[in-house]
Amino acid sequence: MTATAEEAPMTAAQETMAPTTERVDNVSAAAYRIRHHALTMGEVQGQGYVGQALGAADMLAAVYADQLRFQAANPEWEGRDRFLLSTGHYAIGHYAALAEAGIVPVEELETYGSDDSRLPMSGMSTYTPGMEISGGSLGHGLTIAVGMALGLRYQGSTARVYNFLSDGELDEGSTWEAAMGAHHHQLGNLTAMVDINALQADGKTDTVLRTEPVTEKWESFGWYTQRVDGNNMAELLRAFDNAAAQAAAVGRPSVILCDTKVGRGVPLLEGREKAHFMRIEEHEWQQCREQLTAGYEGRASR
Amino acid sequence: MSTATAVTGTASKGTAPKLKTSAMIASFADPGQKTASAPFGHALVKAAQENDKIVGLTADLGKYTDMHIFAQAFPERFFQMGMAEQLLFGAAAGFAETGLVPFASTYSVFAARRAYDFLCLDSAEPNLNVNIVGGLPGLTTGYGPSHQATEDMAIFRGMPNLTIVDPCDSIDIEQAVPQLAASEGPTYLRLLRGNVPTVLDEYGYTFELGKAKVLRGGNDVVFISSGLMTMRALQAAKALAEHNVDVAVVHTPTIKPFDAETVLAEINTDRLAVTLENHSVIGGLFETVASAVVTAGLGKKVVPVALPDEFLDAGALPTLHERYGLSVQRIVAKVLAELG
Numbered sequence: 001m002t003a004t005a006e007e008a009p010m011t012a013a014q015e016t017m018a019p020t021t022e023r024v025d026n027v028s029a030a031a032y033r034i035r036h037h038a039l040t041m042g043e044v045q046g047q048g049y050v051g052q053a054l055g056a057a058d059m060l061a062a063v064y065a066d067q068l069r070f071q072a073a074n075p076e077w078e079g080r081d082r083f084l085l086s087t088g089h090y091a092i093g094h095y096a097a098l099a100e101a102g103i104v105p106v107e108e109l110e111t112y113g114s115d116d117s118r119l120p121m122s123g124m125s126t127y128t129p130g131m132e133i134s135g136g137s138l139g140h141g142l143t144i145a146v147g148m149a150l151g152l153r154y155q156g157s158t159a160r161v162y163n164f165l166s167d168g169e170l171d172e173g174s175t176w177e178a179a180m181g182a183h184h185h186q187l188g189n190l191t192a193m194v195d196i197n198a199l200q201a202d203g204k205t206d207t208v209l210r211t212e213p214v215t216e217k218w219e220s221f222g223w224y225t226q227r228v229d230g231n232n233m234a235e236l237l238r239a240f241d242n243a244a245a246q247a248a249a250v251g252r253p254s255v256i257l258c259d260t261k262v263g264r265g266v267p268l269l270e271g272r273e274k275a276h277f278m279r280i281e282e283h284e285w286q287q288c289r290e291q292l293t294a295g296y297e298g299r300a301s302r
Numbered sequence: 303m304s305t306a307t308a309v310t311g312t313a314s315k316g317t318a319p320k321l322k323t324s325a326m327i328a329s330f331a332d333p334g335q336k337t338a339s340a341p342f343g344h345a346l347v348k349a350a351q352e353n354d355k356i357v358g359l360t361a362d363l364g365k366y367t368d369m370h371i372f373a374q375a376f377p378e379r380f381f382q383m384g385m386a387e388q389l390l391f392g393a394a395a396g397f398a399e400t401g402l403v404p405f406a407s408t409y410s411v412f413a414a415r416r417a418y419d420f421l422c423l424d425s426a427e428p429n430l431n432v433n434i435v436g437g438l439p440g441l442t443t444g445y446g447p448s449h450q451a452t453e454d455m456a457i458f459r460g461m462p463n464l465t466i467v468d469p470c471d472s473i474d475i476e477q478a479v480p481q482l483a484a485s486e487g488p489t490y491l492r493l494l495r496g497n498v499p500t501v502l503d504e505y506g507y508t509f510e511l512g513k514a515k516v517l518r519g520g521n522d523v524v525f526i527s528s529g530l531m532t533m534r535a536l537q538a539a540k541a542l543a544e545h546n547v548d549v550a551v552v553h554t555p556t557i558k559p560f561d562a563e564t565v566l567a568e569i570n571t572d573r574l575a576v577t578l579e580n581h582s583v584i585g586g587l588f589e590t591v592a593s594a595v596v597t598a599g600l601g602k603k604v605v606p607v608a609l610p611d612e613f614l615d616a617g618a619l620p621t622l623h624e625r626y627g628l629s630v631q632r633i634v635a636k637v638l639a640e641l642g
Contacts, residue, residue: 146393147393148400150381151357173388
């Protein structure tokens with residue numbers, strides 16, 4: 001999809017049938033490359049939010065390789081769909097997706113978190129092309145998304161707004177102010193995607209502040225709510241298709257709740273004690289890459 | 303809160319009956335003073351007629367921040383965000399990201415205390431044209447600390463990129479609104495609402511964003527003032543003339559960026575220098591002037607007329623302005639004491 005992205009905007013799929021095998025394979029390949037990019041960036045720092053990036057890679061691939069309308073050569077294109085990264089520390093995953101999308105050069109990823117880089121550890125719109133907002137202070141993204149969706153609709157734009165947030169951000173009251181606001185204003189052009197990796201800075205989400213039942217919460221706030229395995233590409237694409245099919249200038253906002261696994265795709269990290277800020281030893285990076293490749297090729301050959 | 307006019311208490315101090323909290327609730331204008339109704343709302347309508355990018359937002363305080371005037375004129379350009387100030391200002395940033403020019407109103411306490419993080423990171427860091435309109439700045443309500451934004455400028459002055467305007471009257475507000483819309487980056491307007499006094503028309507004055515203006519000259523004392531305290535400064539200057547004290551008044555409605563050049567030129571004389579502000583003595587106009595004086599190396603005493611560093615009482619505004627030193631009578635007494 002990235003090759004065509006430079007010439008013409010991509011169009012969101014409208015069907016709600018199961019996605020074709022070819023489509024699932026193409027987006028899965030993008031997710032695989034995003035994971036490798038994330039490992040490359042993680043190795044530069046020697047540690048970091050690699051676990052989150054690997055867990056969210058399928059969600060990011062579904063957005064950038066399948067759903068989002070954008071022009072890689074012109075990230076400011078007025079007609080683009082907006083993708084708002086609320087969780088600033090997921091920038092490592094977002095940069096990987098921007099590289100996959102052709103918005104950031106792949107070779108620039110090595111500057112991640114270095115002095116004078118356009119790719120700081122916590123994502124900011126003022127630093128990086130394709131980054132719509134400065135996230136990081138959690139619970140902001142969905143409030144900005146509400147204003148953006150209202151502003152675009154008021155100006156007659158058909159662009160859609162996607163907000164990526166984490167289950168930890170469901171702790172923040174502002175997220176629910178925005179959830180009410182989106183429903184009140186009937187923002188059918190807004191889709192929230194929640195990465196439910198069940199992990200927060202101080203531990204597992206259910207030990208920090210219980211957010212479940214998450215599905216019922218969003219439903220009761222009036223949102224079109226779907227919950228899927230966020231590491232199952234066919235399920236993810238089906239959910240995005242359903243969201244796209246009911247998207248409208250005036251209508252229900254949509255949320256896709258994605259259960260994901262921290263470190264997904266690298267068994268060494270999947271099995272490691274879960275940590276917000278994962279430590280990976282110098283000799284382990286190559287092992288991570290080999291496991292990622294073996295797992296992907298193993299699945300692909302089945 | 304009611305918008306009913308309840309101006310009472312014109313009797314001289316000391317003999318007046320106990321005033322009610324509702325006194326001056328809709329206006330702090332003196333009885334009989336020339337006023338303009340809802341100057342902010344009307345100015346925003348006028349600006350919006352010329353600039354189709356302007357939109358209005360509020361957090362369940364449209365009627366109490368004069369935003370309802372705009373909502374009536376442009377219902378399709380008005381967005382009610384509910385009693386949710388974090389959403390209000392996050393969404394305002396979102397509007398600005400799409401190229402619109404939002405004016406978002408609530409009370410100053412909620413903007414400064416409750417939604418600071420959302421203003422700072424969503425609007426100020428990306429330098430978006432988001433215009434914050436804060437009602438009840440300083441001591442303009444008798445409801446007590448929950449509503450009295452006595453430290454709003456202290457909170458906001460530390461925010462990079464933010465322009466801060468403390469208007470005196472209806473003239474200032476009418477002229478400031480289109481300039482705020484036209485200026486790059488976020489702004490904060492200390493709103494005066496309802497029937498707002500019209501004062502500066504007598505001084506050949508025009509509002510210029512970022513500029514201080516000398517309203518009147520005087521040989522003995524120089525007042526540096528902002529907000530409604532410029533009105534009091536002018537009244538105090540007239541009262542002091544009866545004591546043969548000649549007072550100059552410099553109005554500096556833009557607190558940040560501060561017009562240090564104009565102010566320092568007026569302060570760097572042998573006149574008594576007094577700052578007057580409707581704000582805590584911590585972090586507002588006085589400290590803005592003091593830091594400019596020190597930075598310029600002037601060994602000059604500056605006397606503050608400001609609210610004390612305290613949570614203030616509830617009560618009627620005339621009582622409270624007298625109690626905390628913002629009344630004309632208290633200003634005159636302070637200046638005479640300083641002059642010995």
